[in-house]
Amino acid sequence: TTNAGNHRLECLTCPYQYILQARFYERNTFVHKEREDMFGGKGQWDNAQRARTQCPKEGCDGDEAAYYQVQIRSADEPMTSFYKN
Template identity: 40%
Template sequence: MEFCPTCGNMLLYELPNMGRPARFFCSACPYVCHIENRVKIKRRQRLVRKEIEPVISHDDMKNAPTAEVPCPKCSHDKAAYTEFQTRSADEPATIFYLCLNEKCKHQWRD
């Protein structure tokens, strides 16, 4: 979406016609911007992934209550859980689980 630099209205798109290139034009003022067929990318910038912070850390789950819920990764039968309201009030709360198997420590939500 492009806007007119003179009056600020949204520019309209016109298809190429009779040898004239495609263009953006303003319906309120005489501004016209011709579109080039070939666009050159001058510089590519690599995106850097940010580190994702966990919603609940392992320290938060130390004093959490436990339940007999099987771990989807190792099938251990006990997990610590915490409940948070992550959506609006009329939606059900999200339950976060942490496997109590010392080797697994898998975290999932329900």
């Protein structure tokens, strides 16, 4: 038996569809970028304020986190806090 027509590529914003004659498989591995660069790189967290807070990661018993607060939005909005434990 043939599976022609059972596999397709489709656009999520318009009705376009492309019927595949065979199964298509592709795996991509993405590398996470370091997020610390926005605060000045390594060592920048050394002088950050600290707060006692429970780590949300399951199995972690961390109870302290460093944090920065930055005014990202307009002045009438609260500051955005960035945490790192």
